[in-house]
Amino acid sequence: MTVMRDDVVKALAGLTVQGDQDGLIDAFGVFVNQLPVAFWNTFALRMMDAAPPERRKQVEAALVRCAYECGYHTGYGIITSEEFKKVVMPMVTEGEKDVLRGAYAVFTAWGWAKSGIAKIDPKEKMVVRATDYYEADGPPGDMRAFMIRGVSAAFFELAYADEYPEGMDTYTCEQTKGIEHGDAHGEFVVTRK
Amino acid sequence: MTLNVNFTFDEKSYRHYMNGFLSVLHCHHYLCLTTKTAMDFKEINGLQILQETAEDTMRPVFEEYFKKNDVTTVKDKLLVGMRYYAVMGLGKMKATANEQGGEVVLARSHVDQGWLKRWGRNSQPVNFFTRGYIAAMFAAAVGKPARSFAVHEMEAIATGNDYSRFKVHTNN
Numbered sequence: 362m363t364v365m366r367d368d369v370v371k372a373l374a375g376l377t378v379q380g381d382q383d384g385l386i387d388a389f390g391v392f393v394n395q396l397p398v399a400f401w402n403t404f405a406l407r408m409m410d411a412a413p414p415e416r417r418k419q420v421e422a423a424l425v426r427c428a429y430e431c432g433y434h435t436g437y438g439i440i441t442s443e444e445f446k447k448v449v450m451p452m453v454t455e456g457e458k459d460v461l462r463g464a465y466a467v468f469t470a471w472g473w474a475k476s477g478i479a480k481i482d483p484k485e486k487m488v489v490r491a492t493d494y495y496e497a498d499g500p501p502g503d504m505r506a507f508m509i510r511g512v513s514a515a516f517f518e519l520a521y522a523d524e525y526p527e528g529m530d531t532y533t534c535e536q537t538k539g540i541e542h543g544d545a546h547g548e549f550v551v552t553r554k
Numbered sequence: 555m556t557l558n559v560n561f562t563f564d565e566k567s568y569r570h571y572m573n574g575f576l577s578v579l580h581c582h583h584y585l586c587l588t589t590k591t592a593m594d595f596k597e598i599n600g601l602q603i604l605q606e607t608a609e610d611t612m613r614p615v616f617e618e619y620f621k622k623n624d625v626t627t628v629k630d631k632l633l634v635g636m637r638y639y640a641v642m643g644l645g646k647m648k649a650t651a652n653e654q655g656g657e658v659v660l661a662r663s664h665v666d667q668g669w670l671k672r673w674g675r676n677s678q679p680v681n682f683f684t685r686g687y688i689a690a691m692f693a694a695a696v697g698k699p700a701r702s703f704a705v706h707e708m709e710a711i712a713t714g715n716d717y718s719r720f721k722v723h724t725n726n
Contacts, residue, residue, distance in 0.1 A: 374563045374570075378579060383662040384640030384647070391581035392668050394643045398576040399611040404588065407607060411598040420598075423591040431584035472570040472578045493567045495578060 364452045364459045366477055369466035372448045389438030398495045405507060406499060421507065425534075428511030436515050437525045439467055457483065457520040464516045465489070474509050474547070484521045489513050491547040497540035504539035506547055517551045530554065555630060557637035558623060572641075573622075575615050582668025589665065589680055601682050608686025609693075609700060612638075616694040628695045635691030644684070649691065655703060655722035658688050663718055666711035679710035681718060692722055701725060 378395060380386055386393035405424055412420040439445055440460055449463035462478055469475050474494035481487045489509070496506040514534040522528030531554060538548035562571045570577055592600035619625065619634050632649045639647045645663040650656050660666070665681045685705040692703045702725055709719040 370568060374568065377561050378643075379559065379561075380640040380643045380645075382646075384643065384645045385662055385664060385667070386643035389581075391583060392643065392664050392671070393579050393581055394585055394664055395572065395577050395579050396585075396642060397572075397611055397615060398578050399614075400607060401578070401580070403611055404604060404607040407603045408591075408595065408598065408600065411600075411603060412595070413598075416595075416598070420591075420595060423594065427584055427587035427591055430587055431581050434583050435581040469568050472568060472576075475568045493569070495569070495576065498576075 363454055364449060364462035364466060366462070366466040366469060368452070369449055369463060370470040373444065373467060373470040376444075389435055389442055391435050391438055393435075398498065401508070402496060402499055405496070405505060409503075409505065424507040425511040428508040429515050430511075432512030432515030433518060433525075433529060436464060436512070436519050440464055440519060461487070461516060461520045464519070468512065468516075473512065474506075476509070476547075479548075485553060487513070487517050487551040489549040489551070491540075491549070494540070494547055497547065499541070501541055501543060504536045504542045504547075506536050506539060506541070506549070509547065509549055510534040510536055513549050513551050555633045555637070557619075557634065557641060559641055573615070573619060575618070582664055583672065585665055585683060586668045586672055586680075589669075589682055592682065593680075604682045605686040605689070605705075606701075608683045609690040610686075612687050613690040613694050613700065616691060620694070631695035632691060635687070635695070639687065644687070649688070651692065651695065651722075655724055656692065658684075658705075658720040658722060660684070660711065660718040660720075663711050666718055669712045675714045676710075676712045678713065679707035679718070680712045681707055681710065684718075685720065688720055688722060698724075 408420050453459040465477050474491040476491035479488040479490045514532045517532045518528045522531035532551050533554045534549050534551045536549050538544040560573055592604040625631055636647045646661040649658045669680050688705045689703045703722050704725050706721045708721050709715045711718050
């Protein structure tokens, strides 16, 4: 048995998350927020549009970095959580590979991207495909799934780099295909830095 | 007043909706780093982009709710904004309105407490997302166009204060 994405999605997608009496969602070692996707997409688009050509790469890198650090810290909270242990770990038979598959199942369940691992070379390379993701919404144009790029590098580090929190900045992720760019799916390639 | 919140999940796309609006869970690292990114890119007015994006993307959420739930008074409309703030995990907000604008106090704040957790105290207030949120809340409550209200953060949890306080006034 390996991690079955759809089973994990079914188990986790129905969880309703909302603020407590203090208006905070304290979970997985972080404060969680639940915002309209329009906020994240519009912010990224406006920042990229406002950047002069010589600064666009830097803005892009900063936007990826925001998601990367979120993915690293929250990702660690997720894979060490009781929910993950209960729902995903019983399906884990292939070590880190399956933990990664489980992480992408959670990624999918929470609406970040309908995604999964297409290829994996442990410790070296991973290819992720996403058939639906919110960052593709909006006008067609350049590839802009900065969140998926950041989180994918982070997840691979959680699986294969030095133990948390020492494994940061080991891997990088590039987007090679994008629905927003006219491709049938998004494709993300994680490699060593 | 209780906020009616309907969370739905699309089993085909695996997307989540909150009262019909596509929504997503993220953490304080993401929103705090987004704020820091906006601060770092001063030359493209990153903070203005952040604040205006919050204003422009929150307003439809409020207005749709007013329409569907027959919310008509300014007081109740502001309450909707306060309740949504808590439901979305952004903190505990209390807003009061007067003829010139009003005041908003946060007893708890996702951005500020997240900032403290991540970086410790800051010398200046950091909650630019909430400035935009409040601008949207007030403009939607009184039916004025976007950018009708200026919002200034006078005191901030992120600087070590016990609460955050925002002053709201009309832009003339």
